Amino acid sequence: MPERQRSDARRNYARILAVAEEEVAAQGAGASLEAIARTAGVGSATVRRHFPTRHALLEAVSRSRVDALADRARELADEDDSRGALLEWLGEVVAYCVSTRGLAAALAYDCAAAAPGQQDTCSAALEQAAEPLLHRAAREGAVAADTTVTDLITLIVGITLATENHPDPAGAADRLFRMSVVGLSPSV
Template identity: 75%
Template sequence: MPEHRRADARRNYARVLAAADAEVAAHGAGASLEQIARVAGVGSATVRRHFPTRRALLEAVSRTRVEALCARARELTGEDDSRGALLGWLGEVLAYCVTARGLAVALAYDHEAAHENSCSAALEEAGEPLLRRAAHDGAVAAGVTVADLITLAVGIVLATEHTPDPAAHAQRLFHLAVAGMSPP
């Protein structure tokens, strides 16, 4: 939120974001924008003024979680086991997506507007050194990209979110996919 906005606009933004965080946590990416406005004590036009699209709202709600994942990628970059570091980080991305309802949708690629997805762009940038090092060490097949890995994690989360135990099912599919990601 730009700091040059009026104080009341900044307060409204913060209230809408807090309400959105709670509603997305409770109801997922499909949380009602009208309910978010009610909880924040503002009109639905105020919500739409701050967040013109649902994706913009989900990205804002997910920003803190994404920043934590980016910081974790930086922490893991110096690990001796480059494959373990990459897979550990990707497993954390997967776990966050499973537990943070709405994050998978925020990370999902809209191929028409992929350049506008700030969450995915931040994770790609953070994960690139991990992937580059693992590829250099021969621990990952040539041609694998961070975008591929994020798309894989998002796909797994979206495919398992309505199963009886989404976390366990997502981890199982992730481990199956990792075997396919490995070099011959």
């Protein structure tokens, strides 16, 4: 949000974002934009002025958690066990994706359909955060050398989608992720 906006526009932005965070947490990525506007006490046009697309709103909702995950990746980069650090971080990403009920998948699919030049900053931030962890683990022979960050993000989105309607989505997602980790192991 530009700092040069009027104070009422900044307040509207903050109120819309706070309501959107609650609605997405409760309803998932398909939360109604009209309900968000109504609850925030603004019109639909105001929501669209601040967030021209659903993707833009979902990006803003997920930004603080993605930033925290990126910070966590930097913290783990100095761990002695490069494989353990990568897997710990990926496990945290899985937990985040499961907790957001469709947000990660919506961002992933929206990014695939995005117009050229439109950037998915949350996905880019996660990829950028994962690169050093993955490269170090691969360099040390702790994961298969041909594993890519795109592979890992795709795996996480797949696990998230597969467990979304499970009675215990977090437990099921963690179990599937741990099972898939065997596939990250270098050939012996």
